[in-house]
Amino acid sequence: MQTAGNGSVIENGSTSNGVAPLANGCGGEVGEEGKFKTHYKLGQALSETDSDIIRLIGQHLREMGLHSTLRQLVQESGCSMEHPKAAVFRAHVLAGEWKEASQAVDDLAPMLPQSSSVKHMQYLLLREKYLELLEGGQEMAALHCLRHELVPLPLHHADKDIQTLTSYMMYSDKTELRSAANWQGVKAGSRESLMEQLQGFLPPSVMLPAHRLPHLLSQAVDLQVSRCPYHFEPHPPSFSSQIRYSLLTDHLCPRSEFPSETVHILTAHSDEVWFLVFSHDGSRLASGAKDGEIILWDMKGESPKVQHKMRGQTDGIAHLAWSPDDSLLLSCGREDCPGAIVFNTQSGEVKCRVQNSAEDSLTCGAWSPDGQHFYVGGTRGQFLECALDGSVSSSWEGIRVNALAAHSSPRSVYAADTHCRIRRYNFQDMSYDNLIEEDHSIMSFTVSRSGRNALLNVANQGVHVWDLNDRCLVRRCHGVTQGHYTIHSCYGGLNDSFIASGSEDGNVYVWRSGKEKPALVLRGHSRTVNCVAWNPVYPTTLASASDDGTVRVWGKEKAALRQRQLAAASEPTGITGNGDVSESTSERRGELGGGGVGGLATSASSLASEQLDESLSAASLAEVGSDWQLAVDSLTSSMDSSVGVQPLSLPSLSSRPLPPPSDQLPADEEDEDQVTGSISTEV
DSSP states (O other): OEEOTTSOEEETTEETTSSSBOOOOTTOOBOGGGOBOOOEETTEEOOHHHHHHHHHHHHHHHHHTOHHHHHHHHHHHOOOSSOHHHHHHHHHHHHTOHHHHHHHHHHHGGGOSOTTHHHHHHHHHHHHHHHHHHHTTOHHHHHHHIIIIITTSOOOOTTOOHHHHHHGGGOOSHHHHHHHHTOOOTTTTHHHHHHHHHHTTSOTTTSOOTTHHHHHHHHHHHHHHHHOTTOOSOOOSSOOTTOSSOSSSOOOOOGGGSSOEEEEEEOOOSSOEEEEEEOTTSSEEEEEETTSEEEEEEOSSSSOEEEEEEEOOTTOEEEEEEOTTSSEEEEEEOTTOOOEEEEETTTOOEEEEEOSOTTOOOOEEEEOTTSSEEEEEOTTSOEEEEETTSOEEEEOTTOOEEEEEEOSSTTEEEEEETTSEEEEEETTTTEEEEEEEOSSOEEEEEEOTTSSEEEEEETTTEEEEEETTTTEEEEEEOSOOOSSSOOBEEEESGGGOEEEEOOTTSOEEEEETTOSSOSEEEOOOSSOEEEEEEOSSOTTOEEEEETTSOEEEEEOHHHHHHHHHHHHHHOOOEEOTTSOEEHHHHHHHOSOOOOSSSOOOOOHHHHHHHHHHHHHHHSOHHHHTTOHHHHHHHHHHHHHHHHOOOOOOOOOTTTSOOOOOGGGSOGGGGOTTOEEOOOOOOO
16 A cells, blocks of 8 residues: 555555556566566566557556556556556646646656656646636636746746736636636546646656557558558548447458449440540539540439530540539540630530631640639640630740649649640749659649649550659559550549559559559450549549440449349330430340449440340351351441441451450459459450
8 A cells, every 4th residue: 555645545556536547566667767677477577568568458448447457457467557656647637736746747857858848747737727726716826826836937838828828817607718728627527638738748668648559559440441452431530439440350341342343334425435524513424535526424313314415626525624613514626626615514505615726736624723714725835724705815825735734723724745744834923833744745644632643644654643742753553554645544532542544455444542553453445445534422433435435434343233133123224325215225235224323334245145146147157158257247237226326347357356265364464453343245
C-alpha cells in the first residue's frame, strides 16, 4: 500500500478510485531517464516487444474504464504500465489537484525532451484550474489564479492569451462560458482531454501517447486498404470504435464489387467511336464517332436510351466536354477541322459555332469553372477563349495545342503543346507557368479532381502520372500499348483512387492509384480502345469507346447477373443499333441487356452464335463450298438484316485467323494479377 502526494491511498498500481493505475514496480524496475528495465515473470524475461504489447493493452483497458482487468494484468504480467512519476502526475491531474500536479511536472522535467515543455504544461494546468473555478462560481479565486499564477508565468506562446482568458470572467452562464472557451467542462471530461494533451509532451518510455493501440491498428488497416487491389469503399480518416473493417482478418475487397463485367454494349454508332465522357451529375453519357455523329445517352433507367443524336464535325469527333452545369456540350474535331460546336444538351440543337478561318484547327476544348467561357485550341497555333455566343473574347497566338484541361481558377486553363510541355495559361493577364515537360509528345491528359495530379498519355511511352504541385513524375503505369494514336485515360473511383486507360491492344487497363502494375485488364473490345470514362457520381460504372464501333459500360458482377436473370426469365426487349426498343430483335439476340448504370446489354457471344446458326441454315455449306470468305459475307448480311446494325468491315479469314480459345492464351496474357472482364465472341 502506498500514499500519493495528496495522501490518497494507492493499491496494486491504482488510485483508490480506480481511475489512474500507478506503476508500483512489480516485476520490474525503472532505470535511468525513465526507461524500464527487463521484467521477469515465472522465471522468464519478457522481451521488449512483449512489454510494449502489455503496456498498449493496459492503456486501452484504462481508456475503456476496465480498471479491475487492468489491475489483474499488471499483477500477473509484472509489467509497469508507465513510469511511477508519470502515474502520480496522472492521478493528480484527474483529481484536480493542481498544486501537486504542477510539482509533478517539475519532477518529470529531467525526462522531457524539451525544457520549454515544462512551462507549457504548467500553463495548460493553470488554464484548466482557472476555467473550473469560473464554472464553479468562484470568481474571486479565478481572478487570483489569473493575476498571480497565469500572468506571471514566463511563457511566450501563442496559447497564452491573457486578454482572452480575462474575457471569460464576463460570462455568468456556464453554457456560454464553455462555448466561448471551447471547453467541455469537468463533468464532460475536460480533465481527461487535458491529460491527453499533456501526454504528448512526455516520451513514450515514460507515458504512452493517448490512444496508442487504436492508432497502431488504424495504421495497419490503412496499409491493408492501400494494398487492396479492388478497394472501393470510403475509408474513415481515423480509427474509431465503429470501424467498418474487421481486425480479425486481413482486409480484401471482393472483385465482384468492382466494375469488371460488361453491363451494356451500346451499338448505336455505325463507325469507330473516338471519344466519350459522362456528365458531371453522372446521369448522361456523350459519345462521338469517326463519322461525326454525337449521341447523348440517358443512363438513369434500366436500359440506356438515346436521348439525342447530333451531327458534329464531319471529319470525326476528337473531343467532347460538358459545361459545369451539364446544359451545354462542346465538340471539337480532327486536325483538319477548322471549327468547334456547342450543343444544347436538352434540345440537341446547336447553340453556337466557333470558326475564324478555314485554315484554323480546333481539336480540343475545356470549360471555365463558372461555365461562362470555354477554351479551344489546335496544332496550327490557334488558342482561343470564347464566350457562350461563340465570339472570341481573347486569344493566344502561336500556341500549338494538343490537349486542354480545366483549371479551378477563373480564366485559367491547362494546355499541352507540341513541345511536349504542359503549361497553365491565364487569359486575364496573359501569363503562363511551365509545369511539366516530357521527352515525347503528350497525346492527351486529364487532371484529378483535387487538381494535384495530372494523368498523361505519352506517345510510345504509355501512361504517366505527374504531381503538378511538386512538378515531378510520380510513376509510370505499365501494361498499356500506346503508339502514336490518341488514347484518353481518366481518374475514377472514390477520391480518384483508380486510373483507367484504353489501349491499342483492345483492352481497358485499370490501376490502383499509387501502383504501377494494373489491377485489372478488361477484355471485350476487338479493336483499339480510344477512350475510357469513369462515372463521377456512380464510381462502380466505367465506359469505354473503341474502333470496333461499340461503347461498353462496365459494372459490378451482381448487376450483370441480375440482368442476365431478368433476360432469361422474361426475354424483354433489347437495345437495337439505334437505341430503340424492338421485340423482334430481342427474339433473335437471345440473351439481352438492360439497366442504365447497373444493367446489361446484349450478350455478343450468344448473338453471334445464334446468328451463325441462322446463317448456315439459310445458306448451306455445300453451296459456298470451301470459299470461307463467302460464308463470312453471308453471315454479315444475315446480321445486318436481323439486328438492324450496320456491320463492321471484317478482314478476310485468310489474313486474320480466329483467336485461340481462352485456355490457350499465351502465359503473359494469363497473368494472375490481370483479372479479365467479360469476353464477347466476335467473328
